[in-house]
Amino acid sequence: MFFKTLASSLTLATALTAGSAFAASGAQEVTHQVQQIRNATVKITYGDTTFLIDPMLAEQGAYPGFEGTYRSELRNPLVGLPMSAEEVIEGTDAVIVTHTHLDHWDDAAQALLPKNIPLFAQNAADAELIRSQGFSDVRVLEGSAEFGGVQLHKTGGQHGSDTLYAVPELAQSLGEVMGVVFEAPGKKTTYVVGDSVWRDEVERALAQYNPQVVVLNTGAAEVTGFEGDPIIMGKEDTLRTYRAVPDATIIAVHMDAVNHMTLSRDELNDYVREEGIEDHVFAPADGEVVSF
Template structure:
């Protein structure tokens, strides 16, 4: 398995014969308004450009995986690029109708898709009313028979459901957002650094931390995160890639991957309608 971190949550994930572009935010630096609404520090996003050579790397992509529709995970430039290349988009049932309206070839990402075990794992993008307003978000467990298993938490705070999935599925690699995003009202909407420490301690394998230094409402820095993980004795389990960096992982054993459990996948409803208008998606 190869994980090439591009920027924020945008990742090239190579699993067997698949080369998946995850959560493509492909806009130029400063292309859309800041997300920090209160408390100062608002700046146009993204804060940084894509790494040089990104679009040449993307020519080998075989499909796109979208965890949710927020603009830092799928922006207008990302949608345009997907349409131009005629690529299939793998997403949840709740997002599929809206994505199809935008001209994308959408397929539901469910168990057996892409020739691998798949489970979607509900996440909370914050807490309380703000979490509801930001909409339904899910992570994904992907287990290709010839590759390490991976759990993409998507945008999340630490919940019992996330920890239960880690314990039950024993993912070889976890990819988690580490920016501790906060819009200035309603608290953190991503894992706090303390929550990341708990997640890394509970992880059976390696943890790749992304969603850093690319958006105005994400205050956590790579250097600060490394120092905290070092102080906790966890740095050896953690990867904090620079933009453009590629990581390689091998299967630690030949035992069968844990099987996902079946979950009822819901279509869009009131929450999707509200969150789409709030986030401009």
């Protein structure tokens, strides 16, 4: 299955005005921003601390398509980075790897990131794997932790439906995933949901933390033989998220960059306009920044 492949192999752009967000200007220092890099790779600056989330830094076409998935004949990533990998890494204080599938933690990131950079993993198994790749400051995010004046809270989720997890080989391949909530005084609470479908764990996190910013993986990726049963969220889940936290800014990512995504930015934007929530949901282009 394709997830075995994932596990084994392992400018500042235009600022958007998003809901209560504001565009960066020379007169006002921006201390909270979310930059879409590519795929699920995002860069979050929160006060004086910058986190790089789920770095996939390879050049376009570096890897075969994920076996056993939608459009597996295509090579990944489907598109190049909007800047050099070195520019992506520049200024990063810590890395968060929500899980170690190739499209969230790839060979290029492993080669290019400083081996002593602080790095947060979801569990002991992922931490052990990342240490084996030469990284010396790997921390397991259990519950909550503090880094650089930012509180990090681990949240749960599931990388597919119960139907998929009832297939032992798929359950093993899909594995565990996490989300992360960021909190700091004077900053908008930000929830990076991660590679989860809509689940009780996600609803509980939305209710508990009432985030003002939600970064949502919305590409509706699919495994062959389970069409219509995606392994991450899609457009309807974007609407569910809006209804759960109607005052939040939702930043939709994880589209248009790897073969098994079935939902594009254009399709999501059309849906968002049809539902009348375009003032709350944004699908930034690669390299684009949302500032608060």
